[in-house]
Amino acid sequence: MPRRTRIINDPSELVPLLQTFQSKEHKQVFNALTAEWMTKSQLDEVMGFDVEESLNILKRCGLLEIQWRMPKPGEKPEKEYHSSYSKAQANFQCSFEDLSEIITLTFTPYEEIKDLIRDLxxxxxxxxHSMSSLTRSLNRSPLYVRSLARRSDRLTVMGQRLKMNEEDK
Structure with missing residues (x-):
């Protein structure tokens, strides 16, 4: 099956990707899912640890395809997962100051930025919801606000707007 290329147009999209691949466990789960479709229970068994967090992070990054596996008669259907991309292409330009801010924000421990995330x-x-209004109220650049939103499990970046995730409403 041909693999797809993830095109990264916004530098803030690097935040969840870098966070994902800095973790050995998340990377192992991603690598396992590039080879074949697997259910959570199959992944748990192969990896030797609970992969729930890895699946959530990969889903949030847009790196997972999810479908229902047809069950055998008398069994319940299960979701199965597969990685949706095998390559990445970055297509953006930003200053080194912005890039360093993104990288710093990516690897800053959550405890140090949780107040900023909660304020957002x-x-x-x-x-x-408006990016311009949020940048004024938080006194931060639009790129910083988008990057901060990508650190949050409760927010989704939708162009020049932010919204709460559906499951958090």
């Missing part, structure tokens, strides 16, 4: 989530929950 609170703003979006209160109806402030």
């Amino acid at each position: 989530e609170r703003e979006v929950e209160n109806g402030n």
Whole structure:
């Protein structure tokens, strides 16, 4: 089956990708899913650890395809997973200052930026979805706000707007 190329147009998209592949466990799960479709229970068995967090992160990054496996008679259907991309192509330009800010934000421990993430989530929950309005209220650059939103499990970047994830409503 031909593999697809992930085109990265926004430098903030690097945040979840770099976070994912800095973890040995997440990378192992991704590599296993490049070879074949597998269910969570199959992955748990092959990896030797619970892969729930890895699947959530890979899904959030847009690196997973998910479908229902046809069960044998009398069994329940199960979701199965496969990696959707085998290559990446970066197509953006930014200053080194912005790039260094993104990389720093990516690898900063969550505890050190949780207050900023909570402030951003609170703003979006209160109806402030516009990137220009959020940058003014948080006194940060649009790239920083998008990158910060990509660190949050509760926010989704939709062009020049942020929204709360459906399961968090």
